[in-house]
Amino acid sequence: MSENEPKIIVIGTSAGGMQAVTKLLSRLPEQLPASIFIVQHLSPDSSAHFLVDRLNKYTDLKCKVAEHGHKFEPATVYFSPADKHLLISGDHMLVVKGPRENQFRPAIDPLFRSAAAHHGGNTTGVILTGFMSDGVIGMECIKRSGGTTIVQHPDDAEFPVLPENVIRKVDANYVVPLSEMSNILEELAQQPTQQSLTIPADIRQEALITERVMSNTTQTSIEELEKAGTRTAYSCPxxxxxxWELGQEGTIKRFRCHSGHAFSQDSLLLGMSNALEETLWVALRTLEERRNILLNMYQSETTKGNHRWAGIQEKRVEEMKVHIERLRELLSKSSSADEEQMGETG
Structure with a gap:
């Protein structure tokens, strides 16, 4: 990188994010010598253009929806579109519809990891309000690559779970309220660009795997995953x-399948819980349909006067009713446990 190239600021947020991002950007100067990239968890039908138009009303920085293959510029904010990942590769952006990470698309971790892999110590990672744990691994990648990590203070965040998860796993350089964050970002952007970048091999390798899988919609080879991590007994939800379990050189475990889906431990556990719940609902539906058929058979045999055969069907109906009630109770307990997990760990 030359001295004239901008610094990189990556921002990740979830619930309550737009209000926090708007406040933060409104305090930054128009000529900030850094390029800013934002991933906000969005539903697939959200309009990134609408959100960018809103941001442009509150900041002097130029705000755009990120476009695939475009070079990025300083003093410009690039917002990830809905249902697509945003990655940084050298001096340009990749906007791709690759596999979900942490069950999100766009996800925070791929952006942060790509920034760390390509720009190392010239990268500043920012985590704002939100739920879940997407962004924790990305912040660790930035930290290990020599970059700076900034987290919104949980007391200042509308939804503190995501900041708390990052603080718990990563030794952040700054944990501050939004009112102090803009000054820190401006000071960091003014510092000289680092010319010698030493990126940990595992971060660079995983970023390249992610970039190729998401850009070309090709699966990661098993050989690559064997080199990058250890095969587990778990299945991708x-x-x-x-x-495969990755992260041996870092402090945070993460998991990746050869199709490209990736998870932190928390998101993997939640994904497994969701898959289990879906399976249980299918089983419940099947049992109820079976019970209805048996009930029809009972009523038909009763009408015909076949009381012995009708009695057998009636007994089977009652047995099926017991199984259905037990399954409903299990689903109720499973839902309560998932809600408690989201509240405690995100």
Whole structure:
């Protein structure tokens, strides 16, 4: 990188994010010598253009929806579109509809990891309000690559779970309220660009795997995953494929399948819970349909006067009713446990 190239600021947020992002950007100067990239968890039918138009009303920085293959510029904010990942590769952006990470698309971790892999110590990672744990691994990648990590203070966040998860796993350089964050970002952007970048091999390798899989919609080879991590006994909750555990050189475990789905421990556990719940609902539906058929058979045999055969069907109906009630109770307990997990760990 030359001295004239901008610094990189990556921002990740979830619930309550737009209000926090708007406040933060409104305090930054128009000529900030850094390029800013934002991933906000969005539903697939959200309009990134609408959100960018809103941001442009509150900041002097130029705000755009990120476009695939475009070079990025300083003093410009690039917002990830809905249902697509945003990655950084050298001096340009990749906007791709690759596999979900942490069950999100767009996801925070791929952006942060790509920034760390390509720009190392010239990268500043920012985590704002939100739920879940997407962004924790990305912040660790930035930290290990020599970059700076900034987290919104949980007391200042509308939804503190995501900041708390990052603080718990990563030794952040700054944990501050939004009112102090803009000054820190401006000071960091003014510092000289680092010319010698030493990126940990595992971060660079995983970023390249992610970039290729998401850009070309090709699967990661099993050989690559064997080199990058250790095969586990777990299955991917998104596609059912095998999972490899990565992160031996870092402090945070993460999991990836050869289709490209990736998870932190928290998101993997939640994904497994969701897959289990879906299976239980299918089983419940099947049992109820079976009970209805048996009930029809009972009523038909009763009408015909076949009381012995009708009695057998009636007994089977009652047995099926017991199984259905037990399954409903299990589903109720499972839902309560998932809600408690989201509240405690995100």
């Amino acid at each position: 998104d596609c059912g494929g095998g999972l």
